[in-house]
Amino acid sequence: MDKPQTEITFYSGIHTIGGVIFEVRYGNDRVLMEMGAAYDPKKDVFDGVVEPRAKNWLADKLRLGSLPEIDGLFRAADLAGYEGVVPVEQSQLNTAVFITHLHLDHMAHIGTVAPQIPVYMHRNAQIIERALETVGEGVDTLVRDYQDLKPDELVRVGEIEVTPVLCHDESYFDFAFLVTTPDGVIYWTGDLVLHGENHEQAFKQLDLLSNYEVDLLICDATSFMNDVLSWSNQSLNPQAILPSREVPQGLLSEADYYAWNYQKISEAPGLCVFNFYQREMDDARRLIDWAERLGRKCCFEPDAAYMVHQFFGISPFVYYPDSQRFGPGAPAWVEELRRNSREVGLEEIRANPGAYLLQNSYRHIMELFSLPGGLYLHMGGMPLGPFDPAFAKMLLLLEKAGFEFASFSAKNYFAHAYPSQVKYFVDTINPHVLVPCHSYNPERLLPKDGRQLIPELGRTYILKDHQIIEKNLEA
Numbered sequence: 001m002d003k004p005q006t007e008i009t010f011y012s013g014i015h016t017i018g019g020v021i022f023e024v025r026y027g028n029d030r031v032l033m034e035m036g037a038a039y040d041p042k043k044d045v046f047d048g049v050v051e052p053r054a055k056n057w058l059a060d061k062l063r064l065g066s067l068p069e070i071d072g073l074f075r076a077a078d079l080a081g082y083e084g085v086v087p088v089e090q091s092q093l094n095t096a097v098f099i100t101h102l103h104l105d106h107m108a109h110i111g112t113v114a115p116q117i118p119v120y121m122h123r124n125a126q127i128i129e130r131a132l133e134t135v136g137e138g139v140d141t142l143v144r145d146y147q148d149l150k151p152d153e154l155v156r157v158g159e160i161e162v163t164p165v166l167c168h169d170e171s172y173f174d175f176a177f178l179v180t181t182p183d184g185v186i187y188w189t190g191d192l193v194l195h196g197e198n199h200e201q202a203f204k205q206l207d208l209l210s211n212y213e214v215d216l217l218i219c220d221a222t223s224f225m226n227d228v229l230s231w232s233n234q235s236l237n238p239q240a241i242l243p244s245r246e247v248p249q250g251l252l253s254e255a256d257y258y259a260w261n262y263q264k265i266s267e268a269p270g271l272c273v274f275n276f277y278q279r280e281m282d283d284a285r286r287l288i289d290w291a292e293r294l295g296r297k298c299c300f301e302p303d304a305a306y307m308v309h310q311f312f313g314i315s316p317f318v319y320y321p322d323s324q325r326f327g328p329g330a331p332a333w334v335e336e337l338r339r340n341s342r343e344v345g346l347e348e349i350r351a352n353p354g355a356y357l358l359q360n361s362y363r364h365i366m367e368l369f370s371l372p373g374g375l376y377l378h379m380g381g382m383p384l385g386p387f388d389p390a391f392a393k394m395l396l397l398l399e400k401a402g403f404e405f406a407s408f409s410a411k412n413y414f415a416h417a418y419p420s421q422v423k424y425f426v427d428t429i430n431p432h433v434l435v436p437c438h439s440y441n442p443e444r445l446l447p448k449d450g451r452q453l454i455p456e457l458g459r460t461y462i463l464k465d466h467q468i469i470e471k472n473l474e475a
């Protein structure tokens, strides 16, 4: 039998913001990187009106194309007669799935993976996902376990080795993955952030990679979109992007983003309401700290409060919106929360609005009509931006309820690494082949000496002699 070759297949996420899924296969061994979905509310059929089917929920994701057709990953029973893929029971592959971090564009589909296939993610991410599932906001999922992912602790999947490289050590933790096979070295950045508050940690990746000759670098190129390039480089010409480790002059870093939000709260005379992304436990920690510093009480809605309690083991302040969800017959987690939290009532807030920093999710936005007006700080919660039809409705409701909308939307800030920083990262690693992805404009991220490859989805490529060739074109 011939010696196996290293085969790489991209399933999604090259030309979209997020949703990167690819596999590396060597013989019967296979690792799948990520299991996420690019977020697009305009294409989401299950918008709250259309009901997912009970026995077909997984197969329907394949039928709709939101879940890619990947052989040997789903159970026959869950495929419910769908014939587009080989079920796990009929597959010879030895598979493991690896998740860089707990953003939906990297893990929305983890619950579809056959429970006998290991899915690796950090312990903190598992705690947060479990808490989200308990409050009904987790991913659609089969009953399954997750495997711990630890920084620098190598995982062997047959002849393939995966090393998790720590990039951010708070909340659910963020990783990049170094994948080695007998044929070479592949590196996947996950979300690349080089101006975060712990950017030193992120830059340490480069120290590690200086020990390797990287054959294939698969790199987040989110920031190479028209908007960011036009205000960071005043040009869309990729040749004009010069490598630099620093935050470009006139642009802001993550620390500036948080400083702006803190400033807004500190200047608000009355009630301050915030809408954040409930899984961001480092944001929850910051908001609690800020409230304490400003002599306010940080009150969460029950769902987020339960997560804060589970993650930090503390008894947070809770405000119960007027909802049947928390009334008689409420699920067990609400009772557990009542025992482990301190309730703040409407009358207390009305009596002294300036003493509170209060969470409000879009789901419970009607609650604002019972509260005294004030500042509404949008900090990454849903609806995320004007591309979501709900965003305009949110603004209308805020106006009616007497809240002033504030959101850090400066034209000089972007959450992912800036184009010049990504270029610095790529040039320092200087891989033989560069695959830019997670981007509307991946082709704009150019390699230094190597070759750029924009892979075709579903096509298999071979890693051989430091090059990547299409499988059917190999010699």
Ligand SMILES: [Zn+2]
Binding pocket: 017, 018, 019, 103, 105, 106, 190, 191, 438
């Ligand atoms: Zn992402």
